[in-house]
Amino acid sequence: MQSPLNPKSQIPNLKLPRVLIGVGGGIAAYKVCEVVSTLFKAGVEIRVILTRSAQEFITPLTLATLSRHAAYTDDHFWQPIHSRPLHIELGEWADMMLIAPLTANTLAKLAYGMADNLLTNTVLASTCPVLLAPAMNTDMWEQQAVQRNWHQLLTDSRYHGNGTASGLLACDRVGAGRMAEPPEIISHIQSLLHTQGKRDLAGKRVLISAGGTREYLDPVRFIGNPSTGKMGLALAQAAFHRGASVTLVHGPASWDVPLGVQGISIINAEQMQQVMLEYLPDAAVIVMSAAVADVKPRDYSTEKLAKRSLPQALPLEPVPDIVAQLGQLKQPHQCLIGFAAQTGDIVTPANEKLQNKKLDFIVANPIDQPDSGFGSDNNQAIFLDSHGRKVEIAPCSKLQMAHHLFDFVVSGEI
Structure with missing residues (x-):
């Protein structure tokens, strides 16, 4: 995929876009590696937060290597090693946030304004646009409670949904709940960086x-x-x-x-x-x-014309x-x-x-x-x-x- 943003070499004197990525606990976490790598190559500054369950699927070292910056976990959150609270610093730093994969658990916390880890505290300590890329089993995604939380959260103008695709899931189920592919997520990130989250075509x-x-x-x-x-x-x-x-x-x-x-x-x-x-x-x-x-052509043949039958004009x-x-x-x-x-x-x-x-x-x-x-x-x-x-x-x-x-x-x- 072509880089969606200007390379760093072309914008040396400009403030680089800042994207904070929160990774939830799901097998789709592996897709975040492509998102981080592509954004870094395009000249975006990246910080990553992993939930505790996300670390069961992908390591902080992997994302730190791809983003060229230490990846944060709850261990950093609960240790008083920063001059200012970490969730405040990260919330103020970000131009936008991506949460991918968004799990049912994190979705519920965001819908009800709960904050019990570094990721959810950072969301509440920020005002930037938040892009959500959910991923879960079809039955989980289609639960009434999950759909209620999803639609409730999207009534908040801060939150932008990338929706889920249908396909083969890790549980061997074929259906809705598959996380959007990295190129689609990256395009949405580019849009939000351009518009700063405004929806000036809403209702049209x-x-x-x-x-x-x-x-x-x-x-x-x-x-x-x-x-x-x-x-x-x-x-x-x-x-x-x-x-x-x-x-x-x-x-x-x-x-x-x-x-x-x-x-x-x-x-x-x-x-x-x-x-x-x-x-x-x-x-x-x-x-x-x-x-x-x-x-x-004025005339259409329902059968393939032999080369010798092609009209000269x-x-x-x-x-x-x-x-x-x-x-x-x-x-x-x-x-x-x-x-x-x-x-x-x-x-x-x-x-x-x-x-x-x-x-x-x-x-x-x-x-x-x-x-x-x-x-x-x-x-x-x-x-x-x-x-x-x-x-x-x-x-x-x-x-x-x-x-x-x-x-x-x-x-x-x-």
Whole structure:
């Protein structure tokens, strides 16, 4: 996975992000090693607290080695070796906290404001955002008491849930309760460091299209483009992390839809058109980041064409102009954002598209620059809006770009 934050070598004079990680007692604790290692390589300062039960699964030495700093346990908490109480110092130090795996026991303590160890005391002695990544057996996770504590805790604006995935658990059960994978947790951490925990899209429905469409000539040949949908994926992550209800309509992709996001898979432009129009009425923000085909083969063969049967000239016909339709149908309270992937002069054609398609915002991004555009983990762009505002965004990760876009949109008071 590409580092989600700037390497330390690129930000020598800036305060590095500070993340405090609390590790609970569960087999999923091994996943925290990847989180710590990746964050350290990305230039994040890390401190780790292990509960007593966590030490049955992973050692303080392991996490101290990966974080390049001593890992704390309850033995440090109860010994008066610090000039100030350790839980106070750690709580004030952190820009954000991650608790992973979050056990049913620690969840219950947090839900009721209990503090009987270093981790829970530090949570109560801090004011920063807290990201929770639960992990437990399916029957445990689905207990009414556990779900009550989970939903109660998430009513507190400090707490952000990463939810659980379904899959094979350590108990050989297949079901819900599996901890989110490290890349998803790291993306959520990046979002919280950017937003400082604010949920400025809470209560809004965000509809996003992503990836390329495929217009088939026969069952194996199609007209397409190199879009991977990574930008749309990042937009969905950013919007969800900022509190929105997100629907992601995507073409063929090699990635999984993030936990908490509604994903709808399509193949061609006509299918995308149908889904976007169906979900349009309920959306407050619509982001058309998909690379939709402009044309399709006029004729489709249900059987694979022999090479000798391929037409010398391929008759084409246009596909629906989805973003133009959305622009015609959107209501005054809705915000429509388009993308313009360009080479050379990117501003002039983006401005024309902004006006002609009746967009509120447009992202002009160059696809002829190194490490930018289709397939890249990074992007750069110029944001334009219908009021004449213009903001240039330097190369950054696509998740950072997504947050910059939502900052730009929110500043326009959607």
